[in-house]
Amino acid sequence: MLLNETAERIRTMEIRGAGRIARAAVEALAGYADTLDATDLAAFRSGMQEAAETLLATRPTAVSLPNAVHAVMAPLSAADSLPEARDAVRRRADAFVTSSLHAVERIADIGARHISDGDTVLTHCNSEAALACILEAHRQGKDLTVYATEVRPRNQGHLTIRALDDAGIRTSFIIDSAVRSIMNRITLVVVGADAITVNGAVVNKIGTAQIALAAHEARTNVVVAAETYKFAPRTVLGELIEIEERSPAEVLPEEIARTLKHVTVRNPAFDVTPAEYVDLIVTEKGAIPPELAYTIIREYLGWNIEDFQRQLVLDHRNQD
Structure with missing residues (x-):
């Protein structure tokens, strides 16, 4: 599976460099979203969250990784249907990759x-x-x-x-x-x-x-x-x-x-x-x-205090 292969390549530093790691992660998320066998929106969100956590566990110091994953996953909470959610992930991933490449040029x-x-x-x-x-x-x-x-x-x-x-x-x-x-x-x-x-x-x-x-x-x-x-x-x-x-x-x-x-x-x-x-x-x-x-x-990063608060709650739940 592309997602697990990408996670392993990031973990073993076959993919290295914060920008390359971030781009590989969002591309893997987009590919996973396209093929995830989910019957409804709730199952899709759950499956995507598991995929995101798999990627986030690979390199704890590379902040580009959670920022990239956050950028791709953020629109899922506002999606009203499964097709809309799949499309949102793909569009966000494509936009992130393009923005990342242009960022280096700038x-x-x-x-x-x-x-x-x-x-x-x-x-x-x-x-x-x-x-x-x-x-x-x-x-x-x-x-x-x-x-x-x-x-x-x-x-x-x-x-x-x-x-x-x-x-x-x-x-x-x-x-x-x-x-x-x-x-x-x-x-x-x-x-x-x-x-x-x-x-x-x-x-x-x-x-x-x-x-x-x-x-x-x-x-x-x-x-x-x-x-x-x-x-x-x-x-x-x-x-x-x-x-x-x-x-x-x-x-x-x-x-x-x-x-x-x-x-x-x-x-x-x-x-x-x-x-x-x-x-x-x-x-x-x-x-x-x-x-x-x-x-x-x-x-510029699109994080707000509500995002931080939600993440802290999730962290505490995971620790428990």
Whole structure:
């Protein structure tokens, strides 16, 4: 089944990157809605809710996922018939995918304005939005040099350097722990985000916080490129974003780990960069300082206090 296959591919990081995860999820929901064997509207809503929960359980830190699922599922409560509900899911999914793709293009255009001719840019992980900014600045004829990190343990940096090389951009590939030693050569840091909180803190691939700290120390600006659906609405209520911890086998082979009786392997996939280490957040709606993150949640994501209250009730029921 497409839904379960998509969920597994997201969970195992075969599908990676917050934007790609979000688009894959809504496409899977739309496909599931088209084929769900439901005899009435209530059964359809129930089946779709189960499908949504299957997807939401795959990557707890990727806020793009619940925002995307929310965007597709929201019209179900107002539908008056089964055909109307099926059509609403398909239309919302198509609209989300189109909007997401255009968002990256818009971010690239805005972000490139903040990259100067002659910059030496450091980027981390394989952010679609961050990479788009760099590629667009290069396309505009700006002379750039890029430093790209390895991104252990899943080596997403390999994807980044391939894209940079294909574009003809001079790139240095470095191990993650070399960041501080080369920071004085860097004039701008450009990274993506998996989530942004109401106070402007940025949740991104593990290692981002250390990069931002080194940049802060060196007085190097940090620009975060992120679609609006990566902002975390429930942080308005004080909720913390769960940091995903992945399998120890990604870090150390199981046959070696089994021989170490007193060693625990920890593998957090993300870290949190405080807002004071971020200079600018570039979204498809414009560039904002981190302290204005709440305006994105309030004005563009379509969540309201009733949505939060309903979700809190559901959460408490699930915990019971």
